[in-house]
Amino acid sequence: MTKPVHVIRKVETIVAHDDQTGAHVYLFDGDIAFDETAILHVGGRYDGPFHREEHGSGRMLLPGLINIHCHSDEEPLSKGIFDDMGTAALWGQAMYEYSTLIEISEEAREASLTVMLGDLIRSGVTTLVDIAGPHDAWLPTLVKSGARAYAAPGFREASWHVEDSHRLDYRWDLPRGREAFQKALACVDAAEAHPSSRLGGIVSPSQVETCSPDLLIEAAAAAKGRGVPITLHAAQTMAEHEELLSRTGMTAVQYLESLGILDERLILGHCIFIDSHSWTRERTETDMALLAQRGTTVAHCPVTFSRSGMILESIGRYRRACVNVGIGTDSYPYNMLEEMRRALICSRIAGKSVFDIKTSDVLDMATLAGAKALGRKDIGRITVGAKPDFSLIDLNHPAMQPVYDPLRNLLHCAAERAVKAVYVDGRCIASDGKLAGLDYDGAVQVMREASKFTTGRIAANDPRSRSLSELAPLSLPVKT
Ligand SMILES: [Zn+2]
Numbered sequence: 001m002t003k004p005v006h007v008i009r010k011v012e013t014i015v016a017h018d019d020q021t022g023a024h025v026y027l028f029d030g031d032i033a034f035d036e037t038a039i040l041h042v043g044g045r046y047d048g049p050f051h052r053e054e055h056g057s058g059r060m061l062l063p064g065l066i067n068i069h070c071h072s073d074e075e076p077l078s079k080g081i082f083d084d085m086g087t088a089a090l091w092g093q094a095m096y097e098y099s100t101l102i103e104i105s106e107e108a109r110e111a112s113l114t115v116m117l118g119d120l121i122r123s124g125v126t127t128l129v130d131i132a133g134p135h136d137a138w139l140p141t142l143v144k145s146g147a148r149a150y151a152a153p154g155f156r157e158a159s160w161h162v163e164d165s166h167r168l169d170y171r172w173d174l175p176r177g178r179e180a181f182q183k184a185l186a187c188v189d190a191a192e193a194h195p196s197s198r199l200g201g202i203v204s205p206s207q208v209e210t211c212s213p214d215l216l217i218e219a220a221a222a223a224k225g226r227g228v229p230i231t232l233h234a235a236q237t238m239a240e241h242e243e244l245l246s247r248t249g250m251t252a253v254q255y256l257e258s259l260g261i262l263d264e265r266l267i268l269g270h271c272i273f274i275d276s277h278s279w280t281r282e283r284t285e286t287d288m289a290l291l292a293q294r295g296t297t298v299a300h301c302p303v304t305f306s307r308s309g310m311i312l313e314s315i316g317r318y319r320r321a322c323v324n325v326g327i328g329t330d331s332y333p334y335n336m337l338e339e340m341r342r343a344l345i346c347s348r349i350a351g352k353s354v355f356d357i358k359t360s361d362v363l364d365m366a367t368l369a370g371a372k373a374l375g376r377k378d379i380g381r382i383t384v385g386a387k388p389d390f391s392l393i394d395l396n397h398p399a400m401q402p403v404y405d406p407l408r409n410l411l412h413c414a415a416e417r418a419v420k421a422v423y424v425d426g427r428c429i430a431s432d433g434k435l436a437g438l439d440y441d442g443a444v445q446v447m448r449e450a451s452k453f454t455t456g457r458i459a460a461n462d463p464r465s466r467s468l469s470e471l472a473p474l475s476l477p478v479k480t
Contacts, residue, residue, distance in 0.1 A: 003035035004051040006426060011056030012395055013406050015063060015363070016042050017381035024063070024363060024381070032061060034388035036426040042382055058396045060406045063382050064126025064148075064389030064424065065336045066370025069231070069269045069299035069328025072113040073132040074104040077447065077454045079332045081472045083307060089166035091238035091279070092309055097162040098471065101461040108450030110137035114443035117145040118435050119334035123416040126389035126424045127370070127379055129267075129299075129328070131204050131231065134187040143196045144437040146429030148379065148389065152204035152231055153187040155180035156211050161463070168239050170210065177215060181205075185222055192226065198425065200374075201228055202267075208234035208252045209243050213259055220261035229374060231267040231299065235287070237310075241273040241280060251275050253287035257294070264295030267373050269328060271298040272305060272312045292322040297373035300365070301330035302342040315347035315365070316356030326370040327362075337415040340366050344411065359408050388426035394418045 014027040030043035033050060041048065082099060086092035104112060113130070120128055127148040132138065134153040142149040157177025158170040188201030203223035205211045211219070211232075223230035234252040235241065241251065248255050253274055256262045273280055274287035291298065300312055312318070318325050329339045340362045347357040367380035378386050395403055399414035410418060422430040429436050458468050 002049075003037065005033055005035050005040065005049060006052045006054075007031055007033045007041075007046055007050040008054055008056040008059070008061070008392075009046075011059055011061050013060040014042060014382060015061065015407065017063070017383040017386070019383055022368075024360065024367070032056070032382070034426045036388070039382060039384055039386050039388050042384060056392075058394065059420065060393040060395055060410070061382065062124060062391045062393055062407075062410070063367045063380055064387075064391065064422070065124045065340075065366045066326065066374070066380050067120060067125045067128040067328055067336055067339075067366075068267055068297070068326040068370045068373050069301055069330055070116065070120065070128055070130055070334065071132055071331060072116045072130050073109065074102045074112070074454070075331040076112045076115045076334070077104055077108065077451055078102045081455070081458075084475060085472060086308060087162060087165055090162070090168055093237045093239055094308060095237065096160045096168050096239060097165060100160055100162075101458045101471070102454055103457045103461055105450055105453045106135070108446060108453070109135045110141055111443035111446035111450065113138065113141050114145075114438050114440060115447060116334050117141070117147060118438055118440040118443070119332075120329065120336060121145065121147055121422050121430045121435060122419060122433055123334070123336040123338070124391040124419050124422060125336045126391075126422060127374070129202060129231065129374075131202075131206075131269075134183060138187075139191055139194060139199060141438075143194070143199060145435070146198075146424050146427060146437045148198045148200075148387075148424055150200045150202045150229075150374065151187060151191040152202040153184035154204050154206040155184045156206040157215060158210040160210070163463070165464070168243070170243075174212070177211070181215060181219065188222075188226065188228060192228065201226070203228060203230045205230075205232045207236070207240065208232055208256065209240050209247070216256070216261060217259055220259075220266070223265055229265050229267055230261075231269065233270065234268045235271045235273045236269060238273055238279055251280075251282070251287055253290050257290050262290060262294040262296050264297075265375070266294075267297045267299050267326070269299040269330070270301055270305060270312070272310060277313050288318065288321045288323060291318075295324065297324045297326055297369070299328040299373070300325050300343060301328040301339065302346045303333070303339050304330040306342060306346050311346050311350045314351035314356050315343060315361070316351045316353075319357070319361060324369050324372055325365055326373045327366045335416055336366065337411065337419075341411050341415065359405075359411055362411065363407060387424075389424045391419050391423070392421045394420040
């Protein structure tokens, strides 16, 4: 039985993939035809059979964006609470002392995930890696969204504890970590075995310094045995960098190399504080060369880090060293186009030059580099045989006017405002901001209620029992 074919005629601009050069190219006024399994035709006139036809004037067809690092769970609930906070002794990082105080109620997990998925899809994401704790609604909600999703259930053996707002301690519980590891593997297996072909699993030890060397090695072996990627946070903060230096004498990258797990299967979030970063003291270039040699991917998430005054130095430098750098949104606002814009700006600031990185480089990162990280050649590109995952951008949107170079207008100006529709497996999963498979508005209502629980638990979770207003003063004084 033939599958229904959908044709979009004379698309004004297609960001197509040139299979010969391996690069994205503009293709003007061409047809695209696809069914639910693959793209059948790109450019020129399509003369084959079809079931549905529409016109593509005023549209740019953009390859589906690939977000290789994001967190659902409590992250969407953290919005606006600790954005001005940090621990000075831990290089200003808020994660250890403040973010750990955010607690999500069991009932809010599905809503939190729904909000994240909705925001990501509406910014053109068609594939994502969600690093979170396993829960019953996780895989069903990922499937319902219609996006291509990788469940990356986190596990670790140590938790963070900040004593008196200055010292970071690690509280180890090896049996609990092992139990979480087994539960995570069961979840990865369930995702891989799921009847939805859009679902996959990734082995995800949470952080390089919260897992023992044995666990990291076993996790890497478990990923290899299953033929799935592995991801973990490494070189993400100076506190972690200093902890590993004092524990092992090595940087995170060199430590992972010494364990024999630095390879092309590995995705490192966020790999900022490598030996050549200006905040560290090594002044060597060993890490960069190792990352490139081993084919390891860096999941770059500039929005959350730049919000804390931290910056990767620089994407241009990593790319020139041939390191595969993909893009993730990490936490809120879960806006992939905003993330790409920030990546470009931060890289030009860190690289001290407009020449550090081009607009096309950022698109490559959010598509081809992400696909490479996931070991796939069938996503992140518009070419015959690839998955029909793409967005239609409204070239006539006021924020896109006037159009000289549509990709630049999208990334530098319009962002998600101009995203008209998003397709995965040839099926429209979002149109004019409306999501086909998710109740976004309902989830927002649940989140409003859930935030009362979260803010109510903050003082109780604080080792020093500080009040919410003491921990997170409002950004403006309240006039009475
Ligand atoms: Zn992360």
